[in-house]
Amino acid sequence: MQGTNWGQAFQVFLYGFSGVFFCLLILLMGIKIFSKISIWAQETFGKKKAEEEVKIPTEYEVMKATISVEDKLPEYVFMIPDSFVEYPMIAGDKNLVDKKEKEEETD
Amino acid sequence: MDASLFNEVISGMGFIHVTYGHVIMWGIGLTFILLAILKNYEPLLLVPIGFGMIIVNIPLTEMMKENGLLWVFYHFAIDKWDILPPLIFLGIGALTDFSPMIAAPKTLLLGAAAQLGVYVTFFGSILLGFNLNEAASIGIIGGADGPTTIFLTSKLAPHLLGATTVAAYSYMAMVPIIQPPIMRLMTTREERLIKMRTLRRVSRVERVGFALVATLIICFLVPAAAPLVSMLFLGNLFRECGVVERLTKTAQNELINIVTIFLGICIGATMPAEVFLRPQSLYIFFLGLVAFSFSTVGGIILAKFMNLFLKEKINPLIGAAGVSAVPMAARVAQIVARGENKHNYILMHAMGPNVAGVIGTAAAAGLFLSMLK
Numbered sequence: 488m489q490g491t492n493w494g495q496a497f498q499v500f501l502y503g504f505s506g507v508f509f510c511l512l513i514l515l516m517g518i519k520i521f522s523k524i525s526i527w528a529q530e531t532f533g534k535k536k537a538e539e540e541v542k543i544p545t546e547y548e549v550m551k552a553t554i555s556v557e558d559k560l561p562e563y564v565f566m567i568p569d570s571f572v573e574y575p576m577i578a579g580d581k582n583l584v585d586k587k588e589k590e591e592e593t594d
Numbered sequence: 595m596d597a598s599l600f601n602e603v604i605s606g607m608g609f610i611h612v613t614y615g616h617v618i619m620w621g622i623g624l625t626f627i628l629l630a631i632l633k634n635y636e637p638l639l640l641v642p643i644g645f646g647m648i649i650v651n652i653p654l655t656e657m658m659k660e661n662g663l664l665w666v667f668y669h670f671a672i673d674k675w676d677i678l679p680p681l682i683f684l685g686i687g688a689l690t691d692f693s694p695m696i697a698a699p700k701t702l703l704l705g706a707a708a709q710l711g712v713y714v715t716f717f718g719s720i721l722l723g724f725n726l727n728e729a730a731s732i733g734i735i736g737g738a739d740g741p742t743t744i745f746l747t748s749k750l751a752p753h754l755l756g757a758t759t760v761a762a763y764s765y766m767a768m769v770p771i772i773q774p775p776i777m778r779l780m781t782t783r784e785e786r787l788i789k790m791r792t793l794r795r796v797s798r799v800e801r802v803g804f805a806l807v808a809t810l811i812i813c814f815l816v817p818a819a820a821p822l823v824s825m826l827f828l829g830n831l832f833r834e835c836g837v838v839e840r841l842t843k844t845a846q847n848e849l850i851n852i853v854t855i856f857l858g859i860c861i862g863a864t865m866p867a868e869v870f871l872r873p874q875s876l877y878i879f880f881l882g883l884v885a886f887s888f889s890t891v892g893g894i895i896l897a898k899f900m901n902l903f904l905k906e907k908i909n910p911l912i913g914a915a916g917v918s919a920v921p922m923a924a925r926v927a928q929i930v931a932r933g934e935n936k937h938n939y940i941l942m943h944a945m946g947p948n949v950a951g952v953i954g955t956a957a958a959a960g961l962f963l964s965m966l967k
Binding site: 498502512529 | 695696699700702703705706707709710712713716717720725726729730797799800803804807808811812815816950953954957958961962965966
């Protein structure tokens with residue numbers, strides 16, 4: 488206790504505690520700036536790329552593809568699972584779904 | 595019959611030299627092992643620490659004498675090169691998801707505020723007669739980060755290594771007991787009921803970039819913390835970059851397990867009776883508790899203060915998670931919040947200050963080193 492350098496102790500406390508805050512504050516700003524840049528970059532460049540790469544097929548293209556496959560495969564292949572009923576157009580054959588639903592209602 | 599040879603054989607046996615101190619240390623070592631086995635308190639560390647304590651207190655084994663087995667482990671892994679804590683940080687980085695902190699960077703400030711206990715205890719230790727280096731090593735217990743405590747103590751006050759490490763890991767295991775009463779005392783029911791909006795999703799680009807940006811910033815500002823921080827974020831980069839799955843798995847499992855074995859046994863080996871059984875050790879345990887309590891208080895107070903200015907209020911309980919006992923402190927915040935409203939989920943929000951606390955404690959250790967070494 489007698490040999491304690493209180494001046495140095497207070498300095499260590501002051502510089503230490505404020506230093507931790509300063510470090511993490513700079514890190515906070517670094518993260519914010521980096522996040523903004525990366526989000527902006529993803530929105531600007533990522534979206535265009537995504538649009539180019541994942542081209543959503545039109546309804547006509549889906550129907551055409553289904554019909555061409557239907558010619559080569561037996562009918563049971565097109566028995567559409569329940570999970571696809573919500574998306575009949577993506578599944579390919581809306582008429583088949585409607586027909587199946589009517590049959591079930593009649594039964 | 596040669597009586598002198600017989601006497602030599604007998605006097606060469608350990609049990610002749612057993613003291614009360616040795617017996618007490620065996621008891622403490624055995625207690626650690628039993629706590630690990632029966633109560634599951636930090637078993638990965640308490641088992642090797644407890645065993646190390648027992649074998650180092652068997653007379654005449656000379657395991658900690660120069661060139662003894664434990665001396666070699668301790669000398670090269672901690673005392674001379676100090677490589678075990680950074681390697682543990684490599685594993686922690688590979689295990690940690692920093693997304694909650696990246697999504698809500700303001701939680702970094704809570705991690706800084708939770709270092710309050712470190713500095714309060716620093717002064718408390720000086721008042722109890724420890725010198726500045728010893729006081730810093732004891733204060734860092736408040737960061738609730740075992741590897742950082744070992745890293746700093748081995749450089750500033752190696753003779754206190756056993757006591758500070760055991761105090762740090764013991765209190766980390768006791769976070770669910772120590773923190774909740776303080777959290778309830780420091781917050782009103784209305785504050786504990788605050789619900790926070792779900793965090794945004796953080797992209798992989800952000801997570802990878804964060805590891806690099808954070809390494810640069812912290813290493814530039816506190817170069818003395820570079821061994822810990824750089825390894826932490828290297829491990830995290832392994833995890834987030836997604837192209838080094840083998841390295842990630844090794845850092846998360848085999849490497850951290852091997853390091854933990856050596857770390858535990860080395861810590862146990864630093865506790866021979868003549869070093870550990872002193873009033874200093876009791877003071878260190880008491881001061882460790884003070885450090886943990888003030889760290890919890892610091893995080894909560896800053897969260898309440900931030901609420902004065904924020905439009906979207908934060909639940910002050912997440913401030914208590916600023917002590918870096920990952921993920922225990924965040925879980926405790928969640929448990930206390932759910933105690934008031936079982937539909938309140940603040941776990942992910944609490945993970946933000948929790949991982950910020952790891953960085954904050956490493957920065958505090960680096961600052962101590964740069965000022966006191």
